[in-house]
Amino acid sequence: MMDRRLLLLVASLCFVGSVSASAGDADPLYKSCLDECQSTGCVGENCFHHCRFSSDGAPLEGPWYMQEPLYLRWKRWDCESDCRYNCMMRREEERGALGLGPVKYHGKWPFLRVLALQEPVSVALSALNLIMHFHGWLSFFILLYYKLPLRPQRRRTYYEFTGLWHIYGILAMNSWFWSTVFHCCDVDLTEKLDYSSAVALLGYSLILAVLRTFNVREEARRVMFAAPLLAFVTTHILFLNFIISTTGGI
Secondary structure, three states, rough: OHHHHHHHHHHHHHHHHHHHOOOOOOOOOHHHHHHHHHHHOOEEEOOOOOOOOOOOEEEEEOOHHOOOHHHHHHHOOOHHHHHHHHHHHHHHHHHHHHHOOOOOEEEEOOOEOOOOOHHHHHHHHHHHHHHHHHHHHHHHHHHHHHHHHHHOOOEEOOOOOOOHHHHHHHHHHHHHHHHHHHOOOHHHEEEEHHHHHHHHHHHHHHHHHHHHOOOOOOOHHHHHHHHHHHHHHHHHHHHHHHHHHHHHHO
């Protein structure tokens, strides 16, 4: 019995190791292209000005106060993203010439950038989700504050879960906004914001589902129910941003 469990454990570890990388980024030719690009800043005749490094590997963009602020840098691909994209497209051209089909790179199928958008279809769908969530939240707001009666003294709604649904709407719109940005330009910053926003929305959805299912109305009981779930979600977001991202990406 123990031998069987040991064999299952070894097989599971081998399976996990085999799926840790996609077929594309495990390709030696792709790896060689990526290493060359990150050291020279060029893929063939295409060179990228933000792939400039000194002899000690530090970027030549000057100190942090001389660089573009984050709200301008999000829309620009970084060196790693440009190297990955151009090496991927170059490798796919070579595979196509050999009659081979496309493969995934870093867990994603190859997409052709269109009008500076990395994944235009995903951008359109994410933007549509953002619009629909905004429409739903706005309709909810108008219904409660302009069509239904309010409490005469505080001018607040009679519905006791109003605030919780407002928070849900804001988190949902925030999540789809960063999803749109991420699919426009896949860099480390937008990836973290997209994944963190999605986890925050899912975690809050679980909290809201628990509170609504058990009809928790008292503030003290809501805190008691939400605190452990909120701690778990916060820990998971920190884990995604500071643990996984430092060991090879999300």
